[in-house]
Amino acid sequence: MATTSPDMTARPPSLKGHGVAADAAQSTPSDAPARRGVTSLSALPHGTPARVVSVEGEGAVALRLMEMGVVPGAPVRVIKAAPLGDPIEVRVHGYHLALRRSEAETILVTGEP
Amino acid sequence: MIHTQQSPSNGTNGSDAPGDRQHASRVLTVALAGNPNAGKTSLFNALTGMRQKVANYPGVTVERKEGVWPLGPDGTHARLVDLPGLYSLDAASIDERIARDVLTGRVAEVPRPDVVVAVVDATNLERNLYLTTQLLEMGRPLVVALTMVDLAERARVEIDAAKLSAAIGAAVVPVTSTRGRGLEELAAAVVAAAAKETGAGAGWRLSPQAEAELAAFINANVGNGLAGATSSSAAITTGTAAPAATSRAANLSAPTAAPPSPPRPRGDERHEALLTLYGEELPADESLRARVEAARARLAGANPHWWQEPIVARYEWIAGAARDAVRDRGRGARTRSATERIDRFVTHKLFGPAILLGVMLVVLQTIFTWAQLPMDLIDGGFGALGELARERMPAGLLTDLIVDGVIAGVGGVLVFLPQILLLFLFIALLEDSGYMARAAFLMDRLMRGVGLHGKAFMPLLSSFACAIPGIMATRTIEQPKDRLATILIAPFMSCSARLPVYTLMIAAFFTERKVFGVLSVGVLLILAMYLLGVAVAVAVAWVLKHTILKAPPPPLVLELPPYRMPNASNVLHTIFSRAWMFVRRAGTVILAISILLWALVTFPRTEIVSPADEAAVEQQAAGGRNGGAGEESEREETVQPAAGASNVAEAVEDEGARSEEGEQIRQSFAGRLGRLIEPAIRPLGFDWQMGIGLIASFAARETLVSTLSIVYNAGDGAGEESASLVEAVRNARRPDGSRAWTPLVAVSMMVLFVLACQCMSTVAVVRRETNSWRWPLFMVGYMLALAYVASLITFQGGRLLGFS
Numbered sequence: 001m002a003t004t005s006p007d008m009t010a011r012p013p014s015l016k017g018h019g020v021a022a023d024a025a026q027s028t029p030s031d032a033p034a035r036r037g038v039t040s041l042s043a044l045p046h047g048t049p050a051r052v053v054s055v056e057g058e059g060a061v062a063l064r065l066m067e068m069g070v071v072p073g074a075p076v077r078v079i080k081a082a083p084l085g086d087p088i089e090v091r092v093h094g095y096h097l098a099l100r101r102s103e104a105e106t107i108l109v110t111g112e113p
Numbered sequence: 114m115i116h117t118q119q120s121p122s123n124g125t126n127g128s129d130a131p132g133d134r135q136h137a138s139r140v141l142t143v144a145l146a147g148n149p150n151a152g153k154t155s156l157f158n159a160l161t162g163m164r165q166k167v168a169n170y171p172g173v174t175v176e177r178k179e180g181v182w183p184l185g186p187d188g189t190h191a192r193l194v195d196l197p198g199l200y201s202l203d204a205a206s207i208d209e210r211i212a213r214d215v216l217t218g219r220v221a222e223v224p225r226p227d228v229v230v231a232v233v234d235a236t237n238l239e240r241n242l243y244l245t246t247q248l249l250e251m252g253r254p255l256v257v258a259l260t261m262v263d264l265a266e267r268a269r270v271e272i273d274a275a276k277l278s279a280a281i282g283a284a285v286v287p288v289t290s291t292r293g294r295g296l297e298e299l300a301a302a303v304v305a306a307a308a309k310e311t312g313a314g315a316g317w318r319l320s321p322q323a324e325a326e327l328a329a330f331i332n333a334n335v336g337n338g339l340a341g342a343t344s345s346s347a348a349i350t351t352g353t354a355a356p357a358a359t360s361r362a363a364n365l366s367a368p369t370a371a372p373p374s375p376p377r378p379r380g381d382e383r384h385e386a387l388l389t390l391y392g393e394e395l396p397a398d399e400s401l402r403a404r405v406e407a408a409r410a411r412l413a414g415a416n417p418h419w420w421q422e423p424i425v426a427r428y429e430w431i432a433g434a435a436r437d438a439v440r441d442r443g444r445g446a447r448t449r450s451a452t453e454r455i456d457r458f459v460t461h462k463l464f465g466p467a468i469l470l471g472v473m474l475v476v477l478q479t480i481f482t483w484a485q486l487p488m489d490l491i492d493g494g495f496g497a498l499g500e501l502a503r504e505r506m507p508a509g510l511l512t513d514l515i516v517d518g519v520i521a522g523v524g525g526v527l528v529f530l531p532q533i534l535l536l537f538l539f540i541a542l543l544e545d546s547g548y549m550a551r552a553a554f555l556m557d558r559l560m561r562g563v564g565l566h567g568k569a570f571m572p573l574l575s576s577f578a579c580a581i582p583g584i585m586a587t588r589t590i591e592q593p594k595d596r597l598a599t600i601l602i603a604p605f606m607s608c609s610a611r612l613p614v615y616t617l618m619i620a621a622f623f624t625e626r627k628v629f630g631v632l633s634v635g636v637l638l639i640l641a642m643y644l645l646g647v648a649v650a651v652a653v654a655w656v657l658k659h660t661i662l663k664a665p666p667p668p669l670v671l672e673l674p675p676y677r678m679p680n681a682s683n684v685l686h687t688i689f690s691r692a693w694m695f696v697r698r699a700g701t702v703i704l705a706i707s708i709l710l711w712a713l714v715t716f717p718r719t720e721i722v723s724p725a726d727e728a729a730v731e732q733q734a735a736g737g738r739n740g741g742a743g744e745e746s747e748r749e750e751t752v753q754p755a756a757g758a759s760n761v762a763e764a765v766e767d768e769g770a771r772s773e774e775g776e777q778i779r780q781s782f783a784g785r786l787g788r789l790i791e792p793a794i795r796p797l798g799f800d801w802q803m804g805i806g807l808i809a810s811f812a813a814r815e816t817l818v819s820t821l822s823i824v825y826n827a828g829d830g831a832g833e834e835s836a837s838l839v840e841a842v843r844n845a846r847r848p849d850g851s852r853a854w855t856p857l858v859a860v861s862m863m864v865l866f867v868l869a870c871q872c873m874s875t876v877a878v879v880r881r882e883t884n885s886w887r888w889p890l891f892m893v894g895y896m897l898a899l900a901y902v903a904s905l906i907t908f909q910g911g912r913l914l915g916f917s
Contacts, residue, residue: 054418060393060591061668066424067201068670069240074428079453083462084558087567087669095237096452096673098554098567103668 037111041090042104046078050109052092057106065103069093076109141191141307142224143182144215146248147232148241149198150547150674152260154683155290156232157195160299167690176585177223184300191303194223200240200672202247203393206591216251227307229255230299235265235272235287236675238439242281242431249283249315252381254306257285258299269442280434282316291680314383317430319422322415326408330386333404391423452675456551465555472548476539477577480532480609487531495524514711521819522707529815530692532609536578537688540571545679550671557669563651564658566590567669569599573650576606577643580875582691584882594664598657600879601892604870605650607643610814614866615639617818618859621842638863646867649899706812706873707819713783714805714823778824783808797865797901798858798908800847810871817866857916861908869900 038053052074055062069092070076079089079096087100145160147153157165161180178195196215197208211220218225231245248255259274278285284302288295306312318324390409395402412419458464499520506512543549549571557567568590576583583603590596607615619635658664778784787804794804802824809820818838825841845853870876870893879889 055421061670063203063393063420063424064200064668064670066421067203067243068672069243069428071421071425071428079456080460082460082554082558083465086558087554087671089456089460089554089673093237093239095240095675096456098550098557098669098671098673100557100561100669103670 038108039110040105041076041078041107041109042088042101044076044078044109046080049075049077049112051112052076053108053110055107057103061103062106065099065107068097069095070097070107075112076107140189141184141227141303142194143191143228143230143303144194144196144226145230145232146196146199146212146216146244148200148234148237148244150672151198151232151234151237151241152290153195153198153232154686155680156258156260156288157193158682158686159288159290159293159296161193179223182300184304185297189304191228191300192224194226199244201244202251207588216248216253226253228303229253229312230303231255231257231283233257233259233285235259235262236268236270238265238272238435239428239431242434243427245281245283246315246317246427246431249281249312250381250384250387252312252314252384254309254312255283256299256302256306257281257283258295259285259287260290262287263289271440271442273438273440277434277438280437282314283312291682315427315430317423317426319426320416323412323419323422326412327383327386327390329408330389330404331382387423391420452547455676456673459548459551460554465551469552469555472543472552473574476536479539480535480578484531484535488528491524491528491530495520495527498524510715513715514708517823518708518711519704521822522711522816523704527696528613529609530696532612533578534688534692536575536609537582537691538684540575540578541684541687542679544571545677545684547674547676550673553669553671554673557671561669563654564595564662564664565599565654566592566595567671569595572599573603573606576603576608579608579610580604580606580872581878584875584878587882592664594658594662597883597888598654598662600882601657601888602650602654604872604875604892604896605646605653605868607646607867608814608872610872611642611866613815613818614810615642615863617821617838617842618863621839621854622856622859638860642863642867645864645903649868649903653895653899706809706816710783710809710812710816710820711823713786714778714781714820716781718777778802778805783820783824796909797904798855798861800853802845802853803858803862807865810866811869812871812873814866814871855917857908857911860911861904864907865900865904867900868896868903870896 041050041052044050052070052072054072055066055070057065074092076090076092079091081088082098085101087098088104089096089098090104091097145153145157157178157180160182165178165180167176167178176197180193180195182191182193183189184191194215196212199209199212202209202213202216214220215223216226216229229248229251231248233241233245245255245257257277259272259277262272265272272287274285274287284306286295286299286302288299290296319327389396389401389405395405409419412422416422459468499516502516502520503512506515540549543552552574553567553570556570560567560569569587572583572586572590574583575586580603583606584600587596587599587603590599615638619638623633623635623638779788783805784801786808787801790804790808791799791801794800794807799807802821805824806817806820810817821842822838825838825845842854843852847853876889876893879892880886883889
């Protein structure tokens with residue numbers, strides 16, 4: 001345990017979702033939420049279980065969203081919107097997170113198969 | 114060569130290098146890090162008990178909590194540093210920068226921690242482990258304290274601590290802070306970890322291409338004495354500890370056991386390289402920056418989301434670790450669904466805002482009603498203390514100073530303590546229960562309308578008790594401009610120090626009046642003052658965010674934590690440490706100002722001895738013959754007839770004393786200042802005596818009441834409802850014989866007090882928060898201008914409408 005070897009618990013690098021995300025972002029219009037297609041988290045109907053495909057935003061907000069667990073592959077579900085329609089409450093990694101629609105639009109998700 | 118040159122700068126920074134050499138004999142420094150709501154505060158309190166102190170980090174007002182943690186029965190102790198609640202170490206907020214600086218030994222007063230205790234919430238394991246992973250990467254020995262295990266078990270989630278420990282390469286100790294379970298094991302694990310000197314690092318890896326780019330930076334750093342890493346880490350640190358970057362390099366390159374081994378890549382060298390390659394800011398060194406930019410371009414060419422790689426890799430590593438160690442038989446449903454059931458009402462489209470409004474009303478109403486009895490007791494207590502002091506001590510200047518300056522001044526401030534304690538109690542309850550985040554969720558859209566963050570709601574609500582903790586609470590707002598805008602409008606929230614002013618005005622002029630037979634005009638006026646403050650704050654925020662603090666609307670990424678029963682000892686700790694801050698302020702600033710004010714009113718002495726003065730002195734049993742005693746006894750003479758409530762009778766009997774007393778104040782420094790500003794405040798309806806009160810109130814609003822009672826000689830302690838002061842205000846005359854105060858003057862005064870920034874402590878806190886005099890001076894200036902104009906409109910407009 002005291003060893004400083006960095007390879008002790010190394011696992012093969014996995015970047016699942018990254019390539020898919022780039023393609024999906026280009027090929028899927030955000031106004032066509034298909035069951036198995038890719039849509040934005042903002043357009044996801046409330047209560048529908050989904051998985052994050054990619055985070056298209058840049059900068060501090062996108063970084064923070066990802067640090068909070070909104071990473072490709074993470075299970076996500078929209079719980080509700082605040083009284084004025086914005087922000088929205090989502091459940092991700094088993095906890096509840098509030099974020100604005102403008103940020104949710106940059107998060108691409110796909111329905112659970 | 115390089116190492117020996119760098120070592121001295123290391124020593125001056127108060128870093129831990131000397132400590133490292135005498136490992137066995139020193140006190141361990143342990144840092145406590147964890148996500149917000151992970152149970153960190155409970156653990157800190159359980160480990161340190163009452164052996165803790167709260168200070169600030171130099172240059173910023175991030176609270177620095179430290180305590181003594183007894184590690185074992187043999188009497189060894191650790192210095193436990195409680196870091197702010199964090200989600201990550203990427204230095205997006207001040208809290209995160211400070212935490213990073215503490216962990217890397219860049220804060221002058223805190224040695225680099227020997228061991229990091231990562232507090233991990235078992236009910237939210239994966240997200241909590243993200244910070245733990247980053248902490249592991251820093252290469253320090255680390256112990257995980259697993260909290261909320263009982264809650265996780267209730268949700269039928271079992272975590273195998275041994276398996277988790279094996280997966281992440283650090284000891285994992287389940288703890289239940291409230292029952293003291295696991296604390297001894299935690300201490301033992303910390304002692305064992307400290308002996309290891311370095312941590313295991315984190316085991317995640319990037320894509321082969323990214324690993325290759327990273328390896329180039331690791332090798333370069335190790336090869337050239339970490340010059341590159343040093344400049345990159347200096348770029349991301351706060352300005353407070355810039356020289357420390359070199360000390361860090363010295364630490365790294367001079368291993369503690371000092372064997373002549375060749376440099377080898379350790380956890381923190383990889384961490385340095387990661388910062389260089391993926392950090393938000395580019396390194397300052399030009400050739401290094403060029404290399405970083407080239408490497409990033411190559412990575413971006415292969416993967417447009419290249420910057421997300423480390424985050425994704427960390428979460429995948431965590432998922433792997435959790436897969437082995439967690440058995441979720443309830444599918445995480447139970448406790449969460451309780452929270453969701455509550456939220457069905459609390460964040461409901463209609464019920465949510467209604468509940469929020471109800472909560473605010475209950476809080477404010479309770480503060481007004483429950484606080485009344487203890488406030489009366491404190492007021493009466495200080496009054497009695499003043500009486501006692503006057504009886505027991507020989508009459509003279511010293512007695513006057515103690516009774517009218519010290520006792521009255523301190524009593525006049527401590528009288529707010531019940532209100533402040535109650536408000537802090539509510540805020541602590543709302544925060545600990547998880548409701549505050551819901552309030553931010555509900556209010557965010559509205560707050561954004563004026564350009565503020567949902568997180569600004571809580572600091573602004575706190576400011577209804579006192580702007581000082583409110584302004585200090587703005588540090589959770591990450592964007593500097595949003596934070597500054599919130600700070601600049603926080604003093605518009607009607608704080609408890611305005612209440613005595615409102616209460617005095619209402620007691621003097623609006624007590625008996627009712628609207629529709631039930632609503633008292635006084636309560637409506639106070640409500641109007643609160644609303645005026647909020648309305649002006651909204652308008653000012655809008656203007657600021659569209660002019661000097663122009664910025665896009667701040668993002669909102671906010672955890673809505675599960676509802677939990679607040680922990681009584683945490684709540685008590687919080688409110689008492691905050692209350693103590695207030696008392697210290699009362700004991701220093703306000704005391705000094707009370708004494709100064711007393712002196713301003715008392716000096717220079719008037720030499721005239723009028724017949725009224727002599728008559729007054731005869732009444733005084735002690736009979737110490739000097740002007741000061743005379744002045745005091747006049748007070749009684751003034752008050753007694755006035756309390757009889759007959760204005761006409763009072764005017765005749767009291768004429769002599771009144772002119773004499775007026776002469777003393779007119780001649781005093783305070784009187785001269787009051788008359789100096791009288792032309793400026795006359796359009797607002799104020800005379801020079803009120804001017805004295807106004808000058809004094811710029812130190813602290815509540816001093817208006819005590820100053821008026823000195824100016825009108827209206828009695829000890831001078832509670833805002835003391836009959837004598839109320840009568841004195843009602844009966845105060847201008848030289849032409851007309852009444853100085855009218856209901857309209859009182860309203861004008863209240864409006865002025867809503868909008869003007871009359872609080873030295875607030876100015877001092879803003880100075881500290883913004884690290885410059887520019888913003889506090891700007892704040893005082895624009896608020897005064899607004900207050901003047903609003904008060905002018907109130908008084909002149911009111912006169913035009915026929916009010917008096």
